[in-house]
Amino acid sequence: MNVLSTVNRQSFVSLRRSLSTFDVLIISASIWFLGKFLRYVFPPLFELLQETYAVSTTTLGWTFSAFLFAYAVVQFPTGLFCDKFGTVWVITTGVVVSSIGALVLIADAPFVVFIVLMIVMGVGTGVHKTAAVQLLSKTYPAHKGRFLGIFDTFGTFGGVVAPVAVAVAASIPGTRPGWRVLLFGTGIVGLCFTAIFLIRVPDKVRANMNETVDQQISPAESEPGPPTEPTAEQVTADPDWRSYSQLFSSQRFSIFVIASVCFSFTYQGFVYFLPLYLIQEAGLTSATAGTLYSVLFIASISQVVAGEAGDRIGTLPVIIGALGLATVSTVIFILGTGAGVYVLGLATLSIGLGAHSFRPVRGAYLMESLPDNLSAGGFGIVRTLLMGSGAVAPGIVGTVSDAFGFRPAFWILAVSIGIATVLSISLLYWDV
Numbered sequence: 001m002n003v004l005s006t007v008n009r010q011s012f013v014s015l016r017r018s019l020s021t022f023d024v025l026i027i028s029a030s031i032w033f034l035g036k037f038l039r040y041v042f043p044p045l046f047e048l049l050q051e052t053y054a055v056s057t058t059t060l061g062w063t064f065s066a067f068l069f070a071y072a073v074v075q076f077p078t079g080l081f082c083d084k085f086g087t088v089w090v091i092t093t094g095v096v097v098s099s100i101g102a103l104v105l106i107a108d109a110p111f112v113v114f115i116v117l118m119i120v121m122g123v124g125t126g127v128h129k130t131a132a133v134q135l136l137s138k139t140y141p142a143h144k145g146r147f148l149g150i151f152d153t154f155g156t157f158g159g160v161v162a163p164v165a166v167a168v169a170a171s172i173p174g175t176r177p178g179w180r181v182l183l184f185g186t187g188i189v190g191l192c193f194t195a196i197f198l199i200r201v202p203d204k205v206r207a208n209m210n211e212t213v214d215q216q217i218s219p220a221e222s223e224p225g226p227p228t229e230p231t232a233e234q235v236t237a238d239p240d241w242r243s244y245s246q247l248f249s250s251q252r253f254s255i256f257v258i259a260s261v262c263f264s265f266t267y268q269g270f271v272y273f274l275p276l277y278l279i280q281e282a283g284l285t286s287a288t289a290g291t292l293y294s295v296l297f298i299a300s301i302s303q304v305v306a307g308e309a310g311d312r313i314g315t316l317p318v319i320i321g322a323l324g325l326a327t328v329s330t331v332i333f334i335l336g337t338g339a340g341v342y343v344l345g346l347a348t349l350s351i352g353l354g355a356h357s358f359r360p361v362r363g364a365y366l367m368e369s370l371p372d373n374l375s376a377g378g379f380g381i382v383r384t385l386l387m388g389s390g391a392v393a394p395g396i397v398g399t400v401s402d403a404f405g406f407r408p409a410f411w412i413l414a415v416s417i418g419i420a421t422v423l424s425i426s427l428l429y430w431d432v
Contacts, residue, residue: 023200024139025147028132029154031095031193035125037158037165038102038186039067040297043272044166044290045179047279052177053111057276061398063115064272065391070122072387078127079134079380087131088202092194094131098124099190106184126387130380137367149307149360152300156356159271159297163290247378253369255423257382260362261389262420263323266330266413267355268390269397271296273406274348281406282337282344292341292348299352306357307364315365316427319358323421326354330414334407 042049046060055063081090101120133148140147169178247253274296278289310318329350336343363379370378393413400409 025136025151027193027197027200028091028128028135029151031091031190031197032128032132032151032155033158034095034186034190034193035098035128035158036155037162038098038121038125038183040159040271041162041166041182041186043275044163044293046276047286048170048177048179053114055111056402058395058398058402061273062395063118065393065395066115067118067122068268068387068391068394070119071126072384072391074123074126075130075383075387076380078130079378079383082131082134082380087135088198090127090131091135092198094124094127095190095194095197096124097121099187099194100124101187102183102190103187106180130383133363133367133379143311146304146307146311148363149303149305149310152307152356152359152363153303156297156300156303156359159300160294163275163294167287167290247370247381250369252427255427256365256369257385259323259420259423259427260382261385262416262423263326263355263358263362264386264390265393266326266417266420269393269413270330270351270410272394273397273401273409277406277410278344284341284344288341292345295345295348296352299349300356302353302357303360307360310361310364315361315368316424318361319365320421320424320428322354322357322361323417323424324354326351326358327414327418327421329354330410330417334410334414337407 042064046057049055049060050057078090078094098121101117101124105114105117132151136147136151165182166179169182172178172181275286275289275293278284278292279286284292306318306322329347333344333347333351336347366379366382396412397406397409400412
């Protein structure tokens with residue numbers, strides 16, 4: 001009994017130590033899961049929303065474009081505030097704002113109110129990724145790719161859960177539609193996550209900062225020395241817009257940003273209209289379309305592998321492979337629209353593997369390319385551009401699909417990600 005008790009005590013201590021080590025990752029990833037869930041719960045609701053508000057596909061498309069525009073606009077301000085004031089309160093504010101937006105949707109209101117609340121939720125969910133990438137990169141500097149891969153994978157599983165949650169919510173009895181109850185519950189969970197984040201993370205961030213300072217300052221360095229010229233990093237210690245704009249003087253950096261923008265346009269257009277495409281163009285049932293929609297996000301497990309591979313062999317080879325796979329799979333998906341559920345399922349899985357593998361190495365590549373004192377703001381500018389292009393995608397896909405059908409709209413997406421692949425390959429030949 002004593003031996004067993006000792007083993008159990010040691011196991012408990014080991015588990016507690018592990019949770020203490022990874023609590024920043026766990027909590028940040030949980031908030032990202034909730035943010036992704038809030039974003040991806042709406043595409044499976046498109047049919048219900050059209051019935052509730054009597055609006056067209058074009059109107060819904062531009063409504064979600066408004067959501068993504070709001071998401072995009074806050075990226076750079078988020079990074080700037082993180083660089084100046086830290087990540088904790090930025091993340092906290094974002095979760096609270098998005099949770100309030102979800103809570104208010106419990107009330108019946110005109111469609112214009114729905115649009116406003118979508119914008120509110122776009123702002124709230126938009127701040128987390130930029131702030132969390134900086135937080136995790138500084139908390140786990142030796143394994144950025146690995147932990148960003150875990151973070152993105154955990155978040156993307158919000159898309160796996162979303163169709164299931166919608167199906168369950170549709171069966172909820174009561175005077176309120178099930179989807180309103182679902183979003184209300186999401187808001188409650190968001191406020192709970194906010195409390196946990198504020199309890200656990202601030203002290204850990206301060207402890208990590210103190211440890212970093214202690215490691216960087218040796219006794220010899222602590223003695224005052226002769227004055228020296230300020231370094232470039234010291235000159236830009238209080239970053240302004242000009243500091244960030246100079247980042248684009250690097251051709252490699254600019255090319256990668258353009259490639260990422262093209263990827264974002266394709267991904268957002270694809271992910272928001274996949275269920276409706278499968279129902280209207282491929283003739284699948286709503287249940288089957290929802291299942292394939294989940295498959296797209298189940299493939300996000302590849303992010304962990306991609307992040308680890310980026311740490312080991314470099315980010316650029318993984319970037320090229322991921323975009324290449326996503327491009328080829330998108331073409332197969334469109335050509336195989338009438339070939340049956342298995343072909344569409346495999347193509348969707350492959351698109352998911354390629355697209356999700358790109359995410360963690362994209363973040364790691366950008367963080368490696370940015371100066372430390374401009375990391376969050378620089379990453380925020382890039383994410384503003386990415387999400388700005390992605391914000392246009394649902395509106396364009398909805399408009400083109402109403403005018404010409406879904407296939408021409410999806411061919412536009414295929415061309416865009418093909419350009420991203422070509423540009424990423426060209427990075428092998430650029431030296432500046």
